[in-house]
Amino acid sequence: KAKANGRNQYVIFADSMSEQQQRRLQIANAIDQALIENEFFIVYQAKVSPTKGAIAMEALLRWKSPTLGFISPAEFIPIAEQSGKITDLTTWLINNGFQTLKQNKALANCIISFNLSTFDILKPSFLNSLIDKIHQYEISPNLLEFEITESIYMENFILANLFIKEIKALGCHIALDDFGTGYSSLSYLTQVSADTLKIDQSFIHNLQRSDKDRQIVEAIIRLAKTLNLTVCAEGVETDAQYLILKQAGCDFIQGYLFSKPLESHLISDQINKINQQLNLYTIN
Ligand code: C2E
Numbered sequence: 001k002a003k004a005n006g007r008n009q010y011v012i013f014a015d016s017m018s019e020q021q022q023r024r025l026q027i028a029n030a031i032d033q034a035l036i037e038n039e040f041f042i043v044y045q046a047k048v049s050p051t052k053g054a055i056a057m058e059a060l061l062r063w064k065s066p067t068l069g070f071i072s073p074a075e076f077i078p079i080a081e082q083s084g085k086i087t088d089l090t091t092w093l094i095n096n097g098f099q100t101l102k103q104n105k106a107l108a109n110c111i112i113s114f115n116l117s118t119f120d121i122l123k124p125s126f127l128n129s130l131i132d133k134i135h136q137y138e139i140s141p142n143l144l145e146f147e148i149t150e151s152i153y154m155e156n157f158i159l160a161n162l163f164i165k166e167i168k169a170l171g172c173h174i175a176l177d178d179f180g181t182g183y184s185s186l187s188y189l190t191q192v193s194a195d196t197l198k199i200d201q202s203f204i205h206n207l208q209r210s211d212k213d214r215q216i217v218e219a220i221i222r223l224a225k226t227l228n229l230t231v232c233a234e235g236v237e238t239d240a241q242y243l244i245l246k247q248a249g250c251d252f253i254q255g256y257l258f259s260k261p262l263e264s265h266l267i268s269d270q271i272n273k274i275n276q277q278l279n280l281y282t283i284n
């Protein structure tokens with residue numbers, strides 16, 4: 001039908017392009033006001049150590065707009081980056097996250113990671129205000145981790161390393177997010193000053209079914225061990241995936257199997273639940 005209506009199809013395509021552009025513009029324009037109106041909030045997702053339990057959490061941004069509805073970070077983060085608003089968002093994230101850490105005992109005892117964007121880490125002013133805030137809120141630096149996507153890191157290797165060096169000098173940790181999707185050269189990897197590799201969830205989905213994916217994941221875990229890095233698998237949804245990863249020596253497991261990202265007031269109960277769930281694995 002599309003072929004028979006070649007011309008119409010072209011018109012529909014052009015329309016949908018402008019609709020997409022309109023939505024992007026709408027979202028970009030709504031961000032400033034949403035920050036003022038407090039439409040953003042943070043959810044926390046456990047990273048579970050098979051031996052130590054739910055000792056780490058990733059902070060993930062959420063946005064519920066009264067006019068646009070729920071907007072996924074997968075949609076608004078790239079728009080915030082392209083419209084120059086991402087560091088405002090990250091600053092909100094850090095302020096709000098640090099405040100919550102001061103108020104919530106369960107979270108205060110975990111290693112908490114925050115996702116940073118390339119634009120944040122390339123701004124010296126961001127680094128300075130981050131350091132100030134860590135001091136101001138009296139957060140133990142060794143309980144803080146910052147996640148940077150592998151591709152961003154590799155594209156800005158020298159500048160990114162400057163940021164990482166300063167952050168690590170404070171005692172904070174660095175994780176390479178979405179690892180395996182960013183075409184890292186192995187020679188770079190020996191110079192990487194990260195502490196953790198986070199295996200992208202695309203490798204985890206077919207772990208039980210695909211020998212290839214299983215071998216890739218096991219190879220990444222061995223590589224991480226060789227380089228003295230911690231390794232975390234994301235997007236773990238099934239017992240079978242968990243058992244393969246645990247067997248391979250994966251240090252942290254993150255995914256719906258243990259917990260969806262939750263608001264901070266639910267974290268204390270969730271940690272208890274996860275630790276009970278882990279007990280069942282060791283008994284059976
Ligand atoms: P990410 O940092 O790699 O986060 C993992 C994403 O996978 C999260 O989606 C999380 O909710 C989702 N996830 C966790 N477990 C499972 C699972 O078992 N199955 C499936 N299918 N998905 C799972 P989310 O929260 O929608 O975030 C998407 C991406 O948006 C993040 O990927 C991150 O790159 C970005 N993002 C989220 N929050 C922030 C933020 O505060 N700052 C920045 N710069 N980026 C953020």
Ligand code: MG
Nearest residue numbers: 058115147177
């Ligand atoms: Mg992340």
Ligand code: MG
Nearest residue numbers: 177178198234
């Ligand atoms: Mg990730």
Ligand code: MG
Nearest residue numbers: 177178200201
């Ligand atoms: Mg990801």
